[in-house]
Amino acid sequence: MTFSEILNILLGGGFLALMVGVITLKATVRKANADAEKAKADAESVRITNTENATRILVQNIVNPLKEELNATRQELHTTREKLSATEGVMAGMQKELASTKRAVSRLSRAVESAKNCPHSDDCVVLYKLRNNQKDTDGTDSDSADGREARYRNRDKADTQGDGTDESGSDNRIRGQPP
Numbered sequence: 001m002t003f004s005e006i007l008n009i010l011l012g013g014g015f016l017a018l019m020v021g022v023i024t025l026k027a028t029v030r031k032a033n034a035d036a037e038k039a040k041a042d043a044e045s046v047r048i049t050n051t052e053n054a055t056r057i058l059v060q061n062i063v064n065p066l067k068e069e070l071n072a073t074r075q076e077l078h079t080t081r082e083k084l085s086a087t088e089g090v091m092a093g094m095q096k097e098l099a100s101t102k103r104a105v106s107r108l109s110r111a112v113e114s115a116k117n118c119p120h121s122d123d124c125v126v127l128y129k130l131r132n133n134q135k136d137t138d139g140t141d142s143d144s145a146d147g148r149e150a151r152y153r154n155r156d157k158a159d160t161q162g163d164g165t166d167e168s169g170s171d172n173r174i175r176g177q178p179p
Contacts, residue, residue, distance in 0.1 A: 115127055
């Protein structure tokens with residue numbers, strides 16, 4: 001092969017086309033890379049826009065209603081606490097009154113229990129009424145047939161003339177108890 005044939009091959013259509021193709025290919029690769037970068041940037045922009053829209057929708061449809069519900073629940077809880085506080089005040093007053101009533105009933109119960117040991121308990125009107133009230137609560141008749149009620153009613157009335165018509169009182173039958 002001679003020098004002219006080599007130059008002919010080199011400067012012929014094949015080599016020149018190869019060189020033009022390589023140079024053009026570099027430009028095409030650069031353009032393709034630029035288009036890819038642009039597509040990535042557009043995709044990132046779309047992703048950011050979609051994220052912003054999703055966040056806005058989430059806030060509008062979920063977060064705000066939950067905030068409103070939370071505020072309503074807090075208000076209701078505050079109102080309930082106020083009512084509970086007022087109720088506790090009433091309950092404290094009722095407990096004090098109940099304790100006072102218990103003490104009074106206890107004192108009365110002790111007094112009634114000690115009245116049974118009294119030497120005058122046989123003719124005691126108070127004990128008779130208590131026994132009578134117990135019979136009333138048991139469901140039996142409150143009027144006794146043995147005449148005790150009449151005896152207790154008339155025990156302080158003395159018959160000075162003996163005919164049973166005088167109702168003037170006499171202090172000789174009291175035996176230490178007030179009339």
